[in-house]
Amino acid sequence: MTRCARSSRCATPTRSTDLSAAMDIIASEYPGVVDFERDFPSLCFALATGVGKTRLMGAFIAYLKIAHGINNFFVLAPNLTIYNKLIADFTPNTGKYVFKGIAEFAISPPVLTTGETYERQIASGGNLFPTTINIFNIAKISSEVRGGRSPRIRSFREEIGESYFDYLASLPDLVLLMDESHRYRATAGMRAINELKPVLGLELTATPFVESTRGPVAFKNVILDYPLARAMEDGFVKEPAVVTRKDFNPAGKSPEAIQTMKLEDGVRLHESVKVDLETYARENGERIVKPFVLVIARDTTHAAELTRLIQSDAFFEGRYADKVIQVDSSVKEEETVEKLLTVEQNDNPVEIVIHVNMLKEGWDVTNLYTIIPLRAANARTLIEQSIGRGLRLPYLPCAGLFCLRHQEVEQHCLAAARRADDEGMAQIAFVKIEEIGASGVGLEQRDGIAPMITAGTSCRECMER
Known part of the structure; x- marks a missing residue:
């Protein structure tokens, strides 16, 4: 990793790289990088959720293969959801295949080795393809090493005379790619x-920091920072809006009554968004997008209570009884999982998804337009990842993600708005629920912040421009 100007060709990284010299070279070009934070050169690309981190990962692999002849890659996923998603995205002939259109991989695509297949591939004598992408679940490895044990990948294999781990460690060109790296740094x-x-x-990662008792600790090796404010400005993601009630006074109202009010407001908002999306699609010859609502519950007991409420006749006369699913550790039914995986499809009846802590990173959908947070979320990472579930665009050049008002979420959005204002970028909108559905949505000024964006799908002018 020798010195290179941004316009010139960089040298191929090798095991003999001098860390100190490499640090000096990179810091001279990118002053934000002050420490690799590992025993090898490691750089973080902080990208807003929804702009294509997996695509960028594929671009890294393609570039390193084509320009530098690197053939061995090890991709880490933080959990089972992202692990399965990455396997699908790196598998040829799938909907989101990351190497689509790359001629060098058209005839001989990289071979995938996973936590379930590496032993079979060893037994078969390896593979015929020069490029190998290993995809492993770091959560599984972490569970295997508890108590000082050795992970299964380090077990001796007679076929190669060593463990698969040792085989990988002996490769002269192994590149490590870490998806959602904030989840497993320590x-x-x-x-x-x-x-x-x-x-x-x-x-x-979209959140380049780790949580600590003293607050978020920023990564020291961020070479590229593309925050949500910039992604909004460039039109790559939906524009979040925090929805409030006009002159709302909670005095005299029970927590249960306020909770029901939030759910009902969220569903009314959802119904307005659904009409606007269908109208837009029919008037512009686009496919109809079926939006859905994400409800964030405190725990599995709370999630079950919310599910029963929404399924009851008292909630919108039972209209959503068969349109709600609960997704958490207490629900294992294959039918529920299938409905979740196909929630973007119009023939899927689900319009409300209730979850506790399972749908964060790696759950990529484009038709989430309303989030109802009913649990405390003091950690900045959790808030950003929760909002991030709804930022991806289905096709609209300008669309809005609505989030029912919640103290921690609102504070986070205000902070994001201030950061955006400092950078001269788009800001978070605050919308009154009474004004949803009007031809123009009124924006509420908070703490001297004058929001610059409209509230997405409820704003006809914004949708048609």
Whole structure:
């Protein structure tokens, strides 16, 4: 990793890279990088949710293969959801295949090795393709190393005369790609993975910091920062709006009554969005997008209570009884999982998804337009990841993500708005629920912040421009 201007060709990373020299070179070009934070060169790309981190990961692999002849890659996923998603995205002939259109991979695509297949591939004598992408679930590795144990990947294999881990560690060109790297920076599994000693580490996350008792601690190796404010300004994601009630006074109202009010407001908002989306699609010859609502519950008991309420005749006369699913550790039915995985499809009846803590990173949908947070979320990472579930665009050049008012969410949005204002970028809108559905949505000024964006799908002018 020798010095290179941004317009010139960089040298191929090797095991002999001098970390100190590499740090000096990169810091001279990118002053924001002050420490690799690992025993090998590692750089973080902080990208807003919804702008294509997985695509960028594929671009990294294609570039390193084509320009530098690197053939071995190790991709880390933080959990089972993202693990399965990455396997699908790196599998040829799938809907979101990351190497689509790359001629070098058209005839000989990279072979995938996963936590379930590496032993079979060893037994079969390897593969015939020069490029290998290993995809592993760091959460599984972390569970295997508890109590000082060794992960299964380090078990001796007679077929190769060593463990698969040792085989990978011996490769002269192994590159480590870490998806959602904020999730496992200090885990035992990550410490074990560090022993692979890759020639280069590439981290991707929308939240480049780790939570601590003293607050968020920023990464020191961020080489590219593309925040939500800029993604909004460039039109790559929906524009969030916090929805409030005009002159609302909670005095004399029970927590249950306020909760029901939030749910009902959210569903009314959802119904307005649904009409606007269908109208837009029919007037512009686009496919109809079926929006849905995400409800964030406190725990599984609370989620079950919310499900029963929404399924009752007292809630919108039972109209949503068969349109709600509960997704958490207490629900394992295959039918529920299938409905969740196909929630973007118009023949899927689900319009309300209730979850506790399972649908964060890695759950990529484009038709989430309303979020109803009914749990405390003091951690900045949790708030950003929850909002991030609804930022992806289905096709509209300008669309809105509505979030029912919640103290922690509102504070986070205000902070984001201030940061955006400092950068001269788009800001978070605050919308009164009474004004949803009007031809123009009134925006409420908070703390001297004058929101510059409209509230998405309820604003006809915004949708048609």
